[in-house]
Amino acid sequence: xxxxxxxxxxxxxxxxxxxxxxxxxxxxxxxxxxxxxxxxxxxxxxxxxxxxxxxxxxxxxxxxxxxxxxxxxxxxxxxxxxxxxxxxxxxxxxxxxxxxxxxxxxxxxxxxxxxxxxxxxxxxxxxxxxxxxxxxxxxxxxxxxxxxxxxxxxxxxxxxxxxxxxxxxxxxxxxxxxxxxxxxxxxxxxxxxxxxxxxxxxxxxxxxxxxxxxxxxxxxxxxxxxxxxxxxxxxxxxxxxxxxxxxxxxxxxxxxxxxxxxxxxxxxxxxxxxxxxxxxxxxxxxxxxxxxxxxxxxxxxxxxxxxxxxxxxxxxxxxxxxxxxxxxxxx
Numbered sequence: 001x002x003x004x005x006x007x008x009x010x011x012x013x014x015x016x017x018x019x020x021x022x023x024x025x026x027x028x029x030x031x032x033x034x035x036x037x038x039x040x041x042x043x044x045x046x047x048x049x050x051x052x053x054x055x056x057x058x059x060x061x062x063x064x065x066x067x068x069x070x071x072x073x074x075x076x077x078x079x080x081x082x083x084x085x086x087x088x089x090x091x092x093x094x095x096x097x098x099x100x101x102x103x104x105x106x107x108x109x110x111x112x113x114x115x116x117x118x119x120x121x122x123x124x125x126x127x128x129x130x131x132x133x134x135x136x137x138x139x140x141x142x143x144x145x146x147x148x149x150x151x152x153x154x155x156x157x158x159x160x161x162x163x164x165x166x167x168x169x170x171x172x173x174x175x176x177x178x179x180x181x182x183x184x185x186x187x188x189x190x191x192x193x194x195x196x197x198x199x200x201x202x203x204x205x206x207x208x209x210x211x212x213x214x215x216x217x218x219x220x221x222x223x224x225x226x227x228x229x230x231x232x233x234x235x236x237x238x239x240x241x242x243x244x245x246x247x248x249x250x251x252x253x254x255x256x257x258x259x260x261x262x263x264x265x266x267x268x269x270x271x272x273x274x275x276x277x278x279x280x281x282x283x284x285x286x287x288x289x290x291x292x293x294x295x296x297x298x299x300x301x302x303x304x305x306x307x308x309x310x311x312x313x314x315x316x317x318x319x320x321x322x323x324x325x326x327x328x329x330x331x
Contacts, residue, residue, distance in 0.1 A: 228246070
């Protein structure tokens with residue numbers, strides 16, 4: 001079993017001023033993630049089945065002398081599998097006792113805090129449709145049979161009743177004008193979505209009142225902030241550069257920016273924070289568990305003096321209908 005490499009902390013007289021160099025606080029990160037991902041959905045079996053009804057029919061005129069019209073509505077079922085998640089850290093008892101910083105065990109316990117980042121890592125695996133065998137073996141489709149971002153549903157129809165579905169072709173991130181127009185088009189796309197009866201899906205007051213979260217490559221942070229947070233920005237026209245009022249700021253659009261190195265392309269990902277059902281969710285079959293092996297409870301430790309700390313949990317991750325999000329797909 002691989003052990004913590006502790007030679008650097010065994011030097012006599014070593015100070016522990018910087019011993020917490022790689023410890024992190026994750027509370028703020030988790031709070032932000034909750035705006036774009038539903039966390040902690042209860043689960044009590046290996047695989048959870050979910051179902052929902054499509055839109056009920058709307059009323060229509062009932063002419064006198066005729067039977068009242070009727071129309072059924074369908075239901076959709078999908079499932080989410082729970083997986084085991086875990087990691088162990090081991091070390092030699094002598095190294096723990098001789099550690100001059102006296103922080104080896106505390107640092108090992110940060111593994112538990114890193115479980116909070118698991119949800120974020122899988123969230124990005126899902127929205128980016130990336131392959132990572134340390135995480136989900138495959139990114140699941142949404143209940144309509146298509147990927148989280150798609151122009152059509154699994155049956156080939158325009159997703160959410162609009163051409164292009166929840167993908168917009170962007171115009172790049174080189175200028176503030178391009179970014180602002182694309183983001184405003186993304187907000188407009190939410191307001192074009194239709195339910196399964198071809199009626200408006202969202203109430204504009206709900207969308208604008210709940211606000212939006214924009215996730216993007218941190219390498220584009222400066223241009224994005226100029227485009228969306230500055231009072232004015234520069235736009236090139238035939239006469240040169242001219243200051244233009246920032247519509248996002250002037251209109252008071254509630255837009256939270258989330259720059260991240262987890263995105264490496266120029267694509268922008270827009271989320272409606274006020275939506276009741278998030279596009280991505282996490283279910284919890286078994287909460288995080290801590291196990292410590294020492295001389296008092298482990299034959300292995302008594303035989304080898306190799307102590308360890310491990311954490312494990314059972315979680316599942318799935319996608320609901322992704323009408324909560326729009327991708328701005330930049331070339």
